[in-house]
Amino acid sequence: MKQYDVVVIGSGASGGAVAHTLTKAGYKVAVVEKGRLIKREEFTKDELAYCRRDIVTPNLFEEYHVIEEKVDGKWEGTPTYDSGWSFWNGNVVGGSSNFMSGMLHRMHPDDFRLKSKYGAIKGANVVDWPISYDEMEPYYLKAEELVGISGKYEKHPYEPPRSTADFTQPPTQENAVVKLLDKSCAELNIKSLVTPRSVLSQNKGHRKACYYSNFCGSYGCSSGAKGSSREALLMPALASGNLTLLSNTYVKSLHTSKKEAVDYAVVVDVLTGKEKQLYADLFVVAAQAHESARLLLNSASEFHPNGLANSSGELGKNLIFSAGGSGQGELHADKLKEIRFEELMQTGLFVNRSILDWYFIDHWWDGTFKGGSVEFMFEHQNIISRARKNSEENGQLVWGKALGEKLTERFTKQKSIRFEIFNDWLPNDNCFVSLDKTHKDKYGMPVGRLRVEAHPQDLKVGKYIAEKCEKVLEEMGAQNIYSSVSSSPPQNLIAGGCRFGDDPKTSVLNRYCQAHDVPNLFVADASFMPTGGSVPYTWTIYANAFRVADHIVKVLKEKQI
Amino acid sequence: MKRRNFLLLGSMLGMTHYLHAKPSSSFERSFKKVEATLRAVQEHMFPQGSKIPSAQSMHTIQFLFDTVSHETYDKDIRKFVIEGAEELQRREKGKFLSMNTQEKEEALRTYEKTRYGSNWLSRIMTLTMEGLFSDPIYGSNKKEAGWKALNAYGGVPRPRTKYIAL
Ligand SMILES: Cc1cc2nc3c(=O)[nH]c(=O)nc-3n(C[C@H](O)[C@H](O)[C@H](O)COP(=O)(O)OP(=O)(O)OC[C@H]3O[C@@H](n4cnc5c(N)ncnc54)[C@H](O)[C@@H]3O)c2cc1C
Numbered sequence A: 001m002k003q004y005d006v007v008v009i010g011s012g013a014s015g016g017a018v019a020h021t022l023t024k025a026g027y028k029v030a031v032v033e034k035g036r037l038i039k040r041e042e043f044t045k046d047e048l049a050y051c052r053r054d055i056v057t058p059n060l061f062e063e064y065h066v067i068e069e070k071v072d073g074k075w076e077g078t079p080t081y082d083s084g085w086s087f088w089n090g091n092v093v094g095g096s097s098n099f100m101s102g103m104l105h106r107m108h109p110d111d112f113r114l115k116s117k118y119g120a121i122k123g124a125n126v127v128d129w130p131i132s133y134d135e136m137e138p139y140y141l142k143a144e145e146l147v148g149i150s151g152k153y154e155k156h157p158y159e160p161p162r163s164t165a166d167f168t169q170p171p172t173q174e175n176a177v178v179k180l181l182d183k184s185c186a187e188l189n190i191k192s193l194v195t196p197r198s199v200l201s202q203n204k205g206h207r208k209a210c211y212y213s214n215f216c217g218s219y220g221c222s223s224g225a226k227g228s229s230r231e232a233l234l235m236p237a238l239a240s241g242n243l244t245l246l247s248n249t250y251v252k253s254l255h256t257s258k259k260e261a262v263d264y265a266v267v268v269d270v271l272t273g274k275e276k277q278l279y280a281d282l283f284v285v286a287a288q289a290h291e292s293a294r295l296l297l298n299s300a301s302e303f304h305p306n307g308l309a310n311s312s313g314e315l316g317k318n319l320i321f322s323a324g325g326s327g328q329g330e331l332h333a334d335k336l337k338e339i340r341f342e343e344l345m346q347t348g349l350f351v352n353r354s355i356l357d358w359y360f361i362d363h364w365w366d367g368t369f370k371g372g373s374v375e376f377m378f379e380h381q382n383i384i385s386r387a388r389k390n391s392e393e394n395g396q397l398v399w400g401k402a403l404g405e406k407l408t409e410r411f412t413k414q415k416s417i418r419f420e421i422f423n424d425w426l427p428n429d430n431c432f433v434s435l436d437k438t439h440k441d442k443y444g445m446p447v448g449r450l451r452v453e454a455h456p457q458d459l460k461v462g463k464y465i466a467e468k469c470e471k472v473l474e475e476m477g478a479q480n481i482y483s484s485v486s487s488s489p490p491q492n493l494i495a496g497g498c499r500f501g502d503d504p505k506t507s508v509l510n511r512y513c514q515a516h517d518v519p520n521l522f523v524a525d526a527s528f529m530p531t532g533g534s535v536p537y538t539w540t541i542y543a544n545a546f547r548v549a550d551h552i553v554k555v556l557k558e559k560q561i
Numbered sequence B: 001m002k003r004r005n006f007l008l009l010g011s012m013l014g015m016t017h018y019l020h021a022k023p024s025s026s027f028e029r030s031f032k033k034v035e036a037t038l039r040a041v042q043e044h045m046f047p048q049g050s051k052i053p054s055a056q057s058m059h060t061i062q063f064l065f066d067t068v069s070h071e072t073y074d075k076d077i078r079k080f081v082i083e084g085a086e087e088l089q090r091r092e093k094g095k096f097l098s099m100n101t102q103e104k105e106e107a108l109r110t111y112e113k114t115r116y117g118s119n120w121l122s123r124i125m126t127l128t129m130e131g132l133f134s135d136p137i138y139g140s141n142k143k144e145a146g147w148k149a150l151n152a153y154g155g156v157p158r159p160r161t162k163y164i165a166l
């Protein structure tokens, strides 16, 4: 009956890391991915196709979510085909990791023990992680080396410790604006740090160094420099001869014919509509947090009436996002300091700077609380969207010759610099995934219903940091500075929903991300995270998936299941 | 927010979703009836003698037609594009096309004061800019004139087929 040792559901960052480890260890693995394969040489910088027509995500009328928000004190659900607010991030082989900007950070050791450090917060379900940073560190390093994260270690009180002296890949090239940014930060007594980036600055095996294409985030990479799961992990896994990549294959549910084990996955061939079963010894769910919880909820059976592996009732609960916001200001040719305008206008090179100074706040006046991190970057270089954004004034469209004047001025006499803030999204009772009772996707499966309320503390922290970032932009001489911190979740940074923990009554997964209730079931994506840290998640997703995969190898070797 | 409201409020992001329903030949017929109006609106927004290429020289009406009639284009927005033009013709009692520039300006600014009109004009603006500033392969950024005007160029590799051959 058995076709594979392991079936992995989802080919993104986490699925790729698991597949890589298991195939290298000699196990036969099938990675099941609902999207198609787009090869390196097929990716282009077509703004219309990639950024304005959703060609790498499902048609929202066929596959969607229902998002619940509070309207006039009542929870109101709106399907995403109605709102246009999509929670898909890249559904092709390699998942969202193909399209990430690749600004990566390790979580801080204290992020693993937030409750011990700050105590309980009213209205938030903060708990410590069952593991410490020390257990994750070797895997942060593995991800750094294997996925190819470039950077430069600099000492900073809030920079997590590392077991090697520095990154093996030096930082990517930087735009001259960093001179101005670094100087301005120094004036304000702020330390700017080089951003670790999952972008190769040098060739690595079959992958070529970055050619600074100017269109990175939201686009696939044509050199293999970006550390996507497809390039960094699935390609070598395929080369091992142990990986079967089943693209265009949608997983409907996981089947159990007894309580302790999944026996097969029910899948549909997306192109023919044909359904079949995939048998394996072990199943790993890696469908991105909100969809992993949904898949387990959709896998309820007589043995698991409330959803697979949900004896705790915690499945889908405590969904988290990356809280924060962003801001920007314009650097004008006639007011530019420190660098030449031509240098500023050079395209493609990264800004590559982050600030960790406000990661933990301990101030006589402001108080003691968990803060966040900041990334600096240029405004996204997409041409249509930049032009469109600049064609309104005072609630009216600008058109005619005035539009020509405005756009040429905007594009040729200035450049916008941006910051993005990442702080903890406190887990709370009003942020979770459940199954919608009426809406179904085109395969007949109930869609995920996401309630997405943020804790008021998240906004407070975001605003606190935004004010400080605005000062940096002011010091740089930027004009028309603004920032926006909101409680709307970013759709691309999602975690939680299957908390890990040592107590099966309060968590879905154990410390190895193995389901407490079903030993041959693992969840490898960000679902396990009880708290998310104040950095984007993906380095932690890669690291943890490598950690989980090592444990799976042990389980298989020792025939524990 | 309900879909209808979403459309009427207009999406600054120009987000579109696609429904696999081939537009019928009846769409082509209704398009023909408003084509001149759509063209005139585009040409008013993007006139000749501006620092960016004109709608006329870049033939943005063709891009608009190709885009909204594409099977992947949102069927509700497709309808909205036509209905908004019909509404403009109706409001101006069929005289919009024969107006001079000043009169057209007044007519469109008055239309813009209505929420419906404002969203329709936004949509036309988006559809025209998509033509002017997308890859030349889509037909309305002829010889990269749109990109040259802004001194901003699309990245490489360039697309070899539209929408990477869905
Ligand atoms: C534009 C953008 C920019 C980003 N920038 C950054 C950044 O700078 N820093 C950072 O840390 N992170 C960034 N991210 C986030 C990062 O990409 C994700 O955190 C990461 O890829 C998540 O990994 P994952 O394995 O959980 O899911 P994914 O990589 O999304 O993979 C999940 C895969 O599972 C598949 N799948 C889902 N359900 C099923 C099913 N039922 N059957 C079969 N297959 C299924 C999906 O199609 C998808 O391919 C960015 C994301 C985007 C979209």
Ligand code: SF4
Residues within 6 Å of the ligand: A199, A200, A209, A210, A211, A212, A213, A214, A215, A216, A217, A219, A220, A221, A222, A223, A224, A225, A226
């Ligand atoms: S070449 Fe460099 S900038 Fe371009 S997508 Fe790849 S990693 Fe990003």
